[in-house]
Amino acid sequence: MNNNNNTIVDLPDQATARIPQPNFISKENGLMSWLLTGDHKRIAILYLISITFFFFIGGALAGLIRLELLTPQADLMATDTYNKVFTMHGIIMIFLFLVPSVPATLGNFLIPMMIGAKDLALPKVNLLSWYLYMAGGILALYAMMTGGVDTGWTFTTPLSTHYVNTNVITTGFAIFVAGFSSIFTGLNFIVTIHKMRAPGMTWFRLPLFVWAHYAASILMVLGTPVLAIAIVLVMLERAFGIGVFDPAKGGDPLLFQHLFWFYSHPAVYIMILPGMGVISEVISTFSRKRVFGYTAVAFSSVAIAVFGFFVWAHHMFIMGISNYAVLVFSLLTMLVAVPSAIKIFNWAFTLYKGSITFETPMLYAFGFMGLFTIGGMTGVFLGASGTDIHLTETYFIVAHFHFVMVGGMLMAFLAGIHFWWPKITGRMYPEKISQLAAVVTFIGFNLTFFPQFILGVLGMPRRYASYPPEFQVLNVFSTAGATILGVGYLLPVLYLIWSLKYGAIAGNNPWQATGLEWQTQSPPLTENFTVMPVMDHEAYDYEWLESQKAKEVASAG
Amino acid sequence: MSHISPTIWQFLVKWLTNFALFPPEASKIAPQMDALFFFMVLVSLIGLTAVVLLVVSFSILYSKKRHPVAVQIEGSTLLEATWTIIPLGLFMVMFVWGALIYFRVYTPPANAMNIYVVGKQWMWKAEHPGGQHEINSLHVPVGHAVQLTLISEDVFHSFSIPAFRVKREAIPGRYTTVWFEATTPGTYHLFCTQYCGTEHSHMIGDVVVLSEEDYRKWLASSTSGNSLAQNGERLFASLSCAACHNARPDARGPSLANVYGSRLALSTGGTVIADDAYLRESILNPSQHITQGYAPIMPTYQGQVSEEGVIALVEYIRHLDSDYRVQQTTNTTDLLPESEGKAAPAAQAPARNGTVKP
């Protein structure tokens, strides 16, 4: 047993420990065994590799954006190029990175294990969804190479339908295809969570990670098709001039935005809810305590999902929707913010009387809580119709959504990757350097995006390749921060790859966590469990864990 | 300081003189908006401090070193209710306060002077009633309510004046309005904030706030000779609108005098207030709303008049309540249109009821 007071890590004796064989990685070899797999864990790894690839492409584009904005003039690239760069940055980051980030990797890997199933309900659909994702991704890259697209990720009509000559149709089709990948992932999760739970795994014994994914999946299934039809209409408009979004023919361009945001607002919750699930697991594990107010946290996920469908028009406050609609949507936006606040405070109180340690996942989780609070509160600034007038379409929004998406979800993703890395690979990541990376990203992040709030208040519009000189100072800070941030993101890639070979053997349950996924070997077997698990305790029951360990010791000794 | 290289020094000086942290408050609404803004900042800071304080203090108090065994706690309905209700209450305050400001920004007072703004890729064209025409700049007098009626010729643009805290989308095919009252003479940024294609970031300009005197001078020096309504009259004649819209008893179309701001009965049974948007629709999509008692014979002028042309026509019809020439001269030279009594009908019109008096 370890007696170190600063960590809960409990590793097997490194001299004798081996990675258990067989496991899901060693079971079969060869590329085809990966490309044709039905194993949710292998698909998760396929996703992990592909989204990391797209993240770095998106990140490189972000680097270009920041370099261009170093000086007030459009000197690094033409405005046209700049427009293509931020459009592709947005599209790649959102549709090809953040939407599938936690769900398609960690969710895919863990949901069946957490509920005690052998696989997702529909393994082939799961694989299909990865292929759709790749098809969409490659198509998007193809569009980018062959001229790019410069509509902004929001595809605002009639700009996208009539006034640009770039690859709108190809990119639209890419998003359409990637969208179906996300629909199938969500569908698979819902079915799995409903139908594949192990005996004794009642709804209120599910880990909060599963609840969060359930809520996000509802949004994927019900929201994404509306995006699909909106994009189909844009493609038809471009190809045939059907006039539905064309003001010259009597169409209403705002209709497109209604359909687009009907998906894309819920999509922001698709992007945050799975991250919130990760945070619940991490905070609980590293404070050795059941999450404070389990039911409230579970239901707040569902509440976010349901209310999430009622607020989409807050992206259109000044766009010409009726003033009455503004009132209604502004009010509902305020309501949807409340469940997030509940979660934050519940997590904070989970720490109360805990026994806290500060491993990397926990550091990221703390980062999440602070940054998401800032990002979320500034969302409320935008949700209040009056202040939105001044702040909309400025860098304030850019800062808002990077705080929630990068400071929130990306931090949560990294927390989750570190947390479950030992489960996925069987090896630990190096703790010290990863703690350093967490701190570096936190600092870099704030330096990058906090100045953007000020820029926004000053009125600097978003999507500007050049800007008045008085905004330069803050932009330079922001660019400097982005460099640090880039390093912060490069580090994990390096040391995680390193750890694949040299990391310490982790054993089944290095964190002494309670989830079912920790009660089996790491990396797990293809079938996850040797015996069908029976859930006979509540979620996050650390006392059960202790008694379990005591039993093992007794039977071993 | 001497050991800093002069180039860097110059650079720093230039940098820091251009450095700003908060935009000027140059309109009447700006302080009100900022009050709400700072309220929100305050609430956010309190919220953030609360969260950080909880996290940090618990981390210290209950770190494994100090507190090796966790105490399992289920939750607390009372506490959870607290942090549901308090944020909800605060958010509701923000909602109501925000809605009030939204209401103010988008409800022009009755006596506001109207300037038309047309956005197109990639410039702003302002049409003053006196016929002054400017591109990528807007001259307005200090201390007068100015209403902008915006429209776009192509894609969405957004007319943003950060120093005034106002912004409104220019939409293709539809008028939108916003108003402000500048309080400090000076030159302020004008941005297009809605992404509108390649040169979006060059669709910028200046809003020049002039003292009354300077404004008068500016009006006089930059008029093109013809007022907007006069242009409208020309168009009215050349498009032979008068063939139907004349005051003769056998006229096929309704008389347009005094039509602006009145409530019209439609053939479908409803009524509608003839505002700018309605006049525009009547010219481009006449069959959309047929006035009671008339046949849908008016041809559409879509494709035959530019947005500026439509604006001129609308401006002309707006002023058809009396001899427009007389008004035009006053309009150009006088800053207070309502003092001539000419805005009075508009002020009584139902459309203007319920506006806030600033």
Add this chain to the structure above:
Amino acid sequence: MSEQTKHAEHEHHIVGPMVYVAILLALLVGTALTVWASFLELGPWNPIIALAIATAKATLVVLFFMHVKYSTKLTKLTVVAGIFTFLILVSMTLADYISRAWGSW
């Protein structure tokens, strides 16, 4: 005979052909009715009746052809959730369009 071959007939209810024939007839009658109604001059009632009949037909299809009447609560809930979200999309979007016509405030 078919009933016994299933392990769990309470779960998997097999709908017999007579029900299907009845529903087929009902749907055909519904179609005839709605076409007939469309030839009448009923003012605003025309669309209402047409949509009401369509909804009735759709309900029959969902309940019997698609077996929802005999399905689990979960399936019923799923159907309701779909209709609900669809209605949010339609009604909240239309709410904007309708209230736009009310004028600025």
Add this chain to the structure above:
Amino acid sequence: MPDNSAIVHGAQESATAANNANGANSAHPEQPSYLRHHFNSTEQQADTSNFAMWLFLLTEVMFFGGLFTAYLIYRNWYYPAFVAGSHQLNVIWGTLNTVVLIASSFTMAMGVWCAETRRRKGLVLSLTLTFVLGLCFLGIKSIEYREKFEKHHVPGAHYSLQSFVDPASDPEIFKEYHDKPLPLDMARHTEIYFSLYFAMTGMHALHMIIGIGILGFMIYRARAGAYTSGHVTFVENFGLYWHFVDIVWIYLFALLYLISRHQ
């Protein structure tokens, strides 16, 4: 819990033959070979794919939902244009198609019943009928489409307003409805009607085409007895899809053909 990891994916194919041999009276096979390795029982497997199918239909509802929203908005705005546009549709063809589709839904339902009660011939017959009726529907639809092409009522560069600004020039329709000529600006909006008409019926037809393709595959497999040995999930789920497509049409018929026959 027996370890059935030996059964790998794709075991379904071999399942067919084995189950045929089992016949109808092997009511409780220890491990039906179509049972996928990660399920515990056939019921769980059937329930699961049934639920998954319903969720998929939800996404379809939302997909068509966007189109219906657009239709409702524009019909509100451009009522006369939508009326005139709708008069171009032939109620007789529409009714016929509705009947065809309802009949195909019926045959599909019968197919499900045949599968559940293990009637192989009945199943093949039902599926074939469904297949044929589906083709009939598409045939009729293409007749209607051709008519639109000939009259230049397909949105785009060649769109013609002739029938709307001068209804008398379109004697067949005029005889029936005696439409008044639409003013030019309103007539232009008929293009939006036809855009939505083509988008909605086109999406619907696309679903039919996909469905017919799957039907062909199913007929092939049904003849080999694949669905009449207890594993009926596929037929049932396809049935759900087919009925859903039917429901969409029921609404399309009402909205596009019927509700605007009177001004």
